[in-house]
Amino acid sequence: MSSLSRLAAAELAAEQGTVTMLYGRLDRLREQAAQRLAGLLRESGGTPQARSHRDAATALYAERVARYDAVEPGLCFGRLDLRDGGHRHIGRIGIFDDEGDFEPLLVDWRAPAARPFYVATAAHPDGVAQRRHIRTRGRTVIGLDDEVLDLAAADATSLTGEAALLAALTAKRTGRMQDIVETIQAEQDRVIRAELGGVLVVQGGPGTGKTAVALHRAAYLLYTYREQLSARGVLIVGPNAAFLRYISQVLPSLAETGVLLATLGDLYPGITARRAEPAAAAEVKGRTLMTDVIAAAVRDRQRVPEDAIRIDVDPEVLLLRPDAVEAARNRARRSGRLHNLARAVFVDGVLDSLAEQVAERVGQDPFWDDPLGGDDALASPNLLDAADLADIRADLAAEPAVRAVFDELWPALTPEALLADLFASADALASAAPQLSAVDRELLLRDPAGGWAPADVPLLDEAAELLGEDDSAARARAAALHQASLEYAQGVLDITAGSMSFDLEDDPEAAVPNVANVMDADALAARHDTGERLGAAARAAADRRWAFGHVIVDEAQELSPMAWRLLMRRCPSRSMTVVGDLAQTAALSGPASWGDIFAPFVADRWRAAELTVSYRTPAEIMDVAARVLAGIDPSIVPPRPVRHSGVEPWDTTGRLDRLPGLVAELVSELDGGTFAVLAPAGLVPALSSALPGAAVGEQPDLERQVVLLTVAQAKGLEFDGVVVVDPDGIVGESPRGASDLYVALTRPTQRLGVFRPA
Numbered sequence: 001m002s003s004l005s006r007l008a009a010a011e012l013a014a015e016q017g018t019v020t021m022l023y024g025r026l027d028r029l030r031e032q033a034a035q036r037l038a039g040l041l042r043e044s045g046g047t048p049q050a051r052s053h054r055d056a057a058t059a060l061y062a063e064r065v066a067r068y069d070a071v072e073p074g075l076c077f078g079r080l081d082l083r084d085g086g087h088r089h090i091g092r093i094g095i096f097d098d099e100g101d102f103e104p105l106l107v108d109w110r111a112p113a114a115r116p117f118y119v120a121t122a123a124h125p126d127g128v129a130q131r132r133h134i135r136t137r138g139r140t141v142i143g144l145d146d147e148v149l150d151l152a153a154a155d156a157t158s159l160t161g162e163a164a165l166l167a168a169l170t171a172k173r174t175g176r177m178q179d180i181v182e183t184i185q186a187e188q189d190r191v192i193r194a195e196l197g198g199v200l201v202v203q204g205g206p207g208t209g210k211t212a213v214a215l216h217r218a219a220y221l222l223y224t225y226r227e228q229l230s231a232r233g234v235l236i237v238g239p240n241a242a243f244l245r246y247i248s249q250v251l252p253s254l255a256e257t258g259v260l261l262a263t264l265g266d267l268y269p270g271i272t273a274r275r276a277e278p279a280a281a282a283e284v285k286g287r288t289l290m291t292d293v294i295a296a297a298v299r300d301r302q303r304v305p306e307d308a309i310r311i312d313v314d315p316e317v318l319l320l321r322p323d324a325v326e327a328a329r330n331r332a333r334r335s336g337r338l339h340n341l342a343r344a345v346f347v348d349g350v351l352d353s354l355a356e357q358v359a360e361r362v363g364q365d366p367f368w369d370d371p372l373g374g375d376d377a378l379a380s381p382n383l384l385d386a387a388d389l390a391d392i393r394a395d396l397a398a399e400p401a402v403r404a405v406f407d408e409l410w411p412a413l414t415p416e417a418l419l420a421d422l423f424a425s426a427d428a429l430a431s432a433a434p435q436l437s438a439v440d441r442e443l444l445l446r447d448p449a450g451g452w453a454p455a456d457v458p459l460l461d462e463a464a465e466l467l468g469e470d471d472s473a474a475r476a477r478a479a480a481l482h483q484a485s486l487e488y489a490q491g492v493l494d495i496t497a498g499s500m501s502f503d504l505e506d507d508p509e510a511a512v513p514n515v516a517n518v519m520d521a522d523a524l525a526a527r528h529d530t531g532e533r534l535g536a537a538a539r540a541a542a543d544r545r546w547a548f549g550h551v552i553v554d555e556a557q558e559l560s561p562m563a564w565r566l567l568m569r570r571c572p573s574r575s576m577t578v579v580g581d582l583a584q585t586a587a588l589s590g591p592a593s594w595g596d597i598f599a600p601f602v603a604d605r606w607r608a609a610e611l612t613v614s615y616r617t618p619a620e621i622m623d624v625a626a627r628v629l630a631g632i633d634p635s636i637v638p639p640r641p642v643r644h645s646g647v648e649p650w651d652t653t654g655r656l657d658r659l660p661g662l663v664a665e666l667v668s669e670l671d672g673g674t675f676a677v678l679a680p681a682g683l684v685p686a687l688s689s690a691l692p693g694a695a696v697g698e699q700p701d702l703e704r705q706v707v708l709l710t711v712a713q714a715k716g717l718e719f720d721g722v723v724v725v726d727p728d729g730i731v732g733e734s735p736r737g738a739s740d741l742y743v744a745l746t747r748p749t750q751r752l753g754v755f756r757p758a
């Protein structure tokens with residue numbers, strides 16, 4: 001053995017020692033959490049508060065056990081040797097020495113001390129002498145890649161940890177996204193660790209790691225701003241359910257705290273909007289002018305009848321005249337309240353008019369003007385006092401016939417009812433949306449049965465804003481809950497204060513830390529509330545008015561102006577990370593520029609970052625995609641690929657029955673991995689019978705070896721091999737067809753074939 005390889009073996013053995021020690025610590029931590037969990041699961045009974053505390057603690061320890069399990073592969077993946085002689089190991093979580101002085105044994109990749117691992121370069125070494133990537137299989141160290149950061153090596157490459165990066169990029173895909181914590185590149189790190197506040201827009205071509213960066217940013221923010229974010233939660237918006245499944249397990253820390261993964265169709269509580277509709281209909285619904293249409297639709301439901309309405313309230317018939325209704329409507333509108341809350345004002349006004357008629361009839365004093373009438377002479381012409389009038393109003397308000405009139409003239413409306421009625425009636429649409437063309441209105445018209453489409457969700461949200469909810473009952477419930485927390489907290493303080501005086505009898509000077517010393521009942525109650533809020537994500541999902549601490553939007557180019565209004569409502573602090581690629585826009589309502597999106601909400605107060613390197617797609621495939629991109633917009637520079645595959649993509653024309661053979665060839669060539677056949681929606685049924693083994697349908701199983709998808713379904717995903725079928729058909733299917741083709745061509749990590757049916 002040469003002295004060099006002896007040295008390498010010694011290094012490997014030393015790292016193995018560290019890695020083994022770290023796994024030992026991980027095992028102990030997991031064991032402790034599992035024991036606590038088992039103890040909690042054995043307990044039962046107790047007060048409701050005790051039970052809810054126990055549930056929260058159970059969830060906490062269950063999450064911990066899951067987290068320790070999740071960090072098992074690749075627990076420690078790096079080491080920094082510092083110029084001052086020290087060193088630190090970098091890993092998926094932080095681990096401390098619990099016996100000595102609580103020194104960090106393993107630094108969490110999100111901690112500031114880990115940052116140089118990603119950004120130190122020979123030119124800017126940041127105190128680092130050497131960076132080491134530690135490769136492991138199971139718990140065994142199988143290799144070390146060292147980079148010496150001295151100036152002699154400067155400019156050799158702009159990639160950090162190139163060997164480890166290339167190994168990650170050429171690895172076979174599994175149908176689930178993997179984390180990139182071992183090989184985050186400097187331009188990505190800058191985005192991941194950007195400060196929390198404000199709107200950050202990240203533009204990047206296909207495969208530049210936008211999704212990966214967005215998810216790692218969420219994990220970083222939750223780690224760094226835990227206090228601020230865990231109670232309010234972080235919302236991550238993705239394009240479709242398949243995509244959310246694809247990313248859902250990337251980082252264990254995303255599951256552990258308040259992160260809500262959602263599509264636009266999930267963002268209106270109580271509704272899962274999955275109805276399919278023409279892209280042109282979604283485009284109309286996405287226009288900002290829909291706010292005016294919805295406001296007009298609400299006003300149209302506040303009606304004044306053309307003729308007086310006869311209301312039969314046995315034994316008499318009352319007459320409600322249009323001018324009385326109009327006066328009541330004006331009063332209600334002027335009240336400044338939202339529709340459902342202003343209804344009470346309208347009802348009051350109409351009751352005034354009706355009660356007056358009743359009072360006139362029943363309260364008339366037949367002798368009021370009789371000069372000999374005794375006591376009541378010169379009194380009011382009406383015998384009724386205020387209490388009588390109030391009774392009459394109450395009786396009238398309870399009359400079904402009167403209530404039917406209120407419902408007719410100023411109905412209490414849910415957003416769902418308002419929109420369902422609007423879209424079901426050509427007349428209602430003509431009245432509320434005169435600014436839309438007849439063709440556009442026709443696109444909105446539909447049968448109420450069949451559920452909601454994703455583009456309806458921002459409209460429902462807008463309607464909810466305009467209608468207002470009478471939430472006095474919900475608020476009373478919340479106040480009662482808080483009161484219960486407060487009483488519980490006071491009880492805890494009383495008990496601890498009582499035991500404190502007893503405990504300290506022997507030594508009154510002893511400073512025993514006690515909950516009563518550090519917080520009052522209010523603060524403890526708030527803690528308790530937060531404890532119950534452990535699932536901030538679950539609570540947020542059920543509450544339309546939830547304000548998230550941070551919102552992350554992926555494939556942001558697909559969202560319409562109306563969708564942005566909804567998201568801005570969910571994020572009043574405007575702390576957002578928005579990632580996307582304008583060149584990949586499929587939605588007809590997509591923006592021309594990022595400025596167009598944000599100007600109405602934050603003017604020009606948003607920051608931009610760009611990702612320029614394509615990690616997914618090898619150079620040979622990027623060349624093909626770049627030709628399509630030039631046709632979309634010649635000024636856009638395609639992302640720079642980091643590697644060559646050495647294999648040129650193929651492009652062939654033939655009968656459809658040749659396709660299965662070509663796909664099988666690709667599968668055997670790559671020997672494992674994932675494959676997709678991407679086709680225009682119109683061709684999918686025919687291809688589905690030609691490729692019986694392929695996963696297909698609305699929710700295809702992405703972990704199957706071969707899947708058959710439309711381009712829309714493949715958005716954001718990647719596969720080792722891809723066959724794009726009928727590129728001209730893809731281009732012809734939509735006005736944004738060229739962008740769709742660009743998306744399709746940039747899905748593969750290794751091999752691309754283009755098949756043109758003859």
Ligand SMILES: Nc1ncnc2c1ncn2[C@@H]1O[C@H](COP(=O)(O)OP(=O)(O)OP(=O)(O)O)[C@@H](O)[C@H]1O
Pocket residue numbers: 165168169178179180183184185188204205206207208209210211212213581584615616715716717718746
């Ligand atoms: N620093 C990195 N180290 C290892 N792999 C990386 C790195 N950055 C990105 N990747 C990988 O590159 C692939 C593309 O990443 P990602 O899907 O996040 O790109 P994207 O910009 O969102 O693409 P698209 O616009 O096509 O949706 C993924 O497999 C991701 O894991």
